[in-house]
Amino acid sequence: MSSVKPPDLFSPEAGTQVAGAVVAVAELSFFADVQSCERGQFDDLAATMGDAWLVATVHFREGDFAGALSCSLPRDLARNLLDAFTGRDPQDADPERDALFDLVGELSNMICGTWLTRMATSQTFTLSRPVVKMGDGRPAVGDDAVALMAINEWPVLVSVACLGDDTAAAAAGF
């Protein structure tokens, strides 16, 4: 990935804007309680979770720039949000894997779209279909982490990476 970051999308304010997007999406669409976490608080929450995490990645392009936003969250949170989103009874049997993946993909899609809209550039952006997979246990908080959040007291990590050039973007499916 390129180390060259376009100023509009990767400014120091980006983390604040991404966190704001998570709050808007979680509160409006999932009726969830959501707040930003300090690193220690996030680590404490993550340490209480099992190894079943889901990771959803949405690639985006705006103008000449391309990047990827990823959301990592525990599977139990995905189920909790699915119940809120669809009106499912929490006592019902485990939802199908496809339903959980669809839900987490839509969550990441809305977070990415809300963030890009709020960055208020004049250009139209394009989002890829979300790619959702099971994570390899608890996620590591890397340099690309832009928002550490707690949704309904479950930890959520949001990362943004710059793909930087057309070749990388093409590899991402644009």
Add this chain to the structure above:
Amino acid sequence: MRILIVDDSAMMRALIKRVIGLTELPVDEVVEAANGAEALRILESREVNLLLTDVNMPGMTGVELLREISRLRKWPGLVRVIISTDGSASRRDEAAELDVRCYLEKPFSPEVLRNVLSQAAGSVQS
């Protein structure tokens, strides 16, 4: 009134359908499509009064669908609403040129969707 929901997310279609069910609008049927091409096939096969479409979808996007609807000129009374994560000014301008009655940005509260549906239903009936 027949409503067609076009979104590649089954979850989002389910949410919209649920909110429609909570309104007191005179809805006879809600039909679903996962992309623009499927939506066109449905439009060709039955009468639809209100179209609710996402923008970013595989196969045929919502914008491509709306362009095709405009080009074909077969459904002049069809009320068109976009429901999208893309709230950029340029996308809204593009929608305005495609005879879109309302542009609803995701995420939205059920109350906001209900209001949009009521407005759109008024357009269908008038």
